Amino acid sequence: MKIAPIIHAIQKAKKSGEQIDYRLVHTGQHYDEKMSETFFKQLNIPHPDVNLACGGGSQAEQTAAIMLAFEKEILANPSDLVVVVGDVTSTMACSIVAKKLSIKVAHVEAGIRSWDCSMPEEINRMLTDSITDCFFTTSTLAGENLLNEGHKKEQIHFVGNVMIDTLRANESRFQQPEVWKELGLSPKAYLVMTMHRPANVDEEAKLKEFISSIDDNTNAMPVVFPIHPRTKAILEKAGIQMKNIHLVEPLGYLEFNYLVKHAKGVLTDSGGITEETTVMNVPCITLRDNTERPETIDIGTNELIGTDPKKIKPALEKLLAGKWKQGHIPEKWDGKAAERIVSILCHSL
Known part of the structure; x- marks a missing residue:
């Protein structure tokens, strides 16, 4: 859901003459048919270049399996940049591997915090952001969190929410x-x-x-x-x-x-x-x-x-009773976050 609009934006940029390409790595963390394959089909995501098949096991076992497999993958297929999304185990594990191989890391959905380290996702977020080079955030608050953690303003890019890109792109297809x-x-x-x-x-x-x-x-x-x-x-x-x-x-x-x-x-x-x-x-x-x-x-x-x-x-x-509050849409949740991300990847990194 988070990678789909980025892939589509890269494909669009490449067709328009931008010097950008990608290799899509599926770690296999979400190995259930409904959690993985169905989403690739429904959201029109190209088949992954590789599936590392690292599903199952404890948190530690899965982290280790992803790191071992991704290290072999990135050594066989070197990259200028590793883009990770969200806050799953794969996000953290692949970030660590990339940095240890001196490859830059960009984190999509960076800087969000619950401040609750009993949640595995919070640990994944904090560890990933601690070694990330380029932060793509969904809100100004996420950017403030990163600044408070000592990261430089020029590393942080408020681009909006790629989840909403996917929602807007597919709403008519529900x-x-x-x-x-x-x-x-x-x-x-x-x-x-x-x-x-x-x-x-x-x-x-x-x-x-x-x-x-x-x-x-x-x-x-x-x-x-x-x-x-x-x-x-x-x-x-x-x-x-x-x-x-x-x-x-x-x-x-x-x-x-x-x-x-x-x-x-x-x-x-x-x-x-x-x-x-x-x-x-x-x-x-x-x-x-x-x-x-x-x-x-x-x-x-x-x-x-x-x-x-x-x-x-x-x-x-x-x-x-129909007494629920009326909400509004946050800034830059307009379906164009991935376009902003890819523009920055092409021109600012």
């Missing part, structure tokens, strides 16, 4: 999923839910309390929950009975965002989804104690309610 007819859904008459963070889903008792609080307070409005198989297994083991929450298989990008766009609201513990709901003007309840994307709260449609299940009822009452 596809109604099969579950729409199966559940008899209609616009603004259902909720969408996602939950994947280990702190929320790995403890059976806590997950059960979350699910029960949501299920009991939707006023019989259906809740569509695309669920990871591991989380589904925990729910089944707990024997939780649900009357309004409907578990469905993970969805592709186009199908999932069709649901989000037409939903009454979203409940999530994801960061990226809060950006998409902000741009699509869909109310969003975030089940976390902190966020690395405060602009979705200060400017957008997101509200952070924490991880206390008791906070769910009043938040849902407010949302269902």
Whole structure:
């Protein structure tokens, strides 16, 4: 989702005569069909030049596997610059390998912070940014975070949000999923839910309390929950009975965002989804104690309610009563972030 618009912008720049080329490396970190291959197909991303097949294992095992494989890859195919995106294990691992080989690193979505080091993603962000040469940020606050960490102003480029580039480029292509007819859904008459963070889903008792609080307070409005198989297994083991929450298989990008766009609201513990709901003007309840994307709260449609299940009822009452706040779209979230990034890569580095 984050690399697609950059690839398309590079291809466009190359056709217009710019001296730029790329090699697309898929580490294999997200190896599930719905998490990887489907996105390549739906978002029209060229097949990767190589798949390092480093899926599975613990955090340490996966980091080590990616570093070993990427080192061989970059030695066999030298590069002037390694561009990494987001905050996954691959982002950190490939950055370390590149820097140790004296190759410059550019980080897309740099500088965002939750200040919560219990989150693996926060460690990935901080370590990656500590050795990055060129920072592409989604907000002015992200740039301020980087300046406060000692980075130079000329290294930081406020370009906007590539996730929104992808959203805008594909909004007209959103596809109604099969579950729409199966559940008899209609616009603004259902909720969408996602939950994947280990702190929320790995403890059976806590997950059960979350699910029960949501299920009991939707006023019989259906809740569509695309669920990871591991989380589904925990729910089944707990024997939780649900009357309004409907578990469905993970969805592709186009199908999932069709649901989000037409939903009454979203409940999530994801960061990226809060950006998409902000741009699509869909109310969003975030089940976390902190966020690395405060602009979705200060400017957008997101509200952070924490991880206390008791906070769910009043938040849902407010949302269902139509009393949710009106949001606005943050600066430079206009679908042109990748164009800015590639222009800087061509002319300023």
